Amino acid sequence: MISPEPTESCCIAGANGPLTQAEAEAAAARFKALADPMRLRLLSHIAAAECSDVCVCTLTEPLGITQPTVSHHMKKLVEAGLVTREQRGRMAHYSIVPEAFAQIRDIVDVRGLRFV
Helix, strand or coil: CCCCCCCCCCCECCCCCCCCCHHHHHHHHHHHHHCCHHHHHCCHHHCCCCCCEHHHHHHHHHCCCCHHHHHHHHHHHHHHHCEEEEEECCCCEECCHHHHHHHHHHCCCCHHHHEE
């Protein structure tokens, strides 16, 4: 059997290499948290605030959900390291963790592989 002519490589490996066990576990927790449509909607509202934090009180009405439901989902996002929570009086304020999304982008970008 004659092998076909070699063609350009389908991808060029990046510098990041394979995930470690700890990186894989952290990423899996983040992807699990992101697998819920309501959590994605909550994140999109927080991300839309750009660099500002978002009060939990502003998330219930536009999403049509109750404050306990928001709190439940936000707790999962905080535990996954995707957002931070700061208590101000009776209200919680949330902010995106840019480093977490950089890691997700890196993984989704196939750990630095560039397809040709």
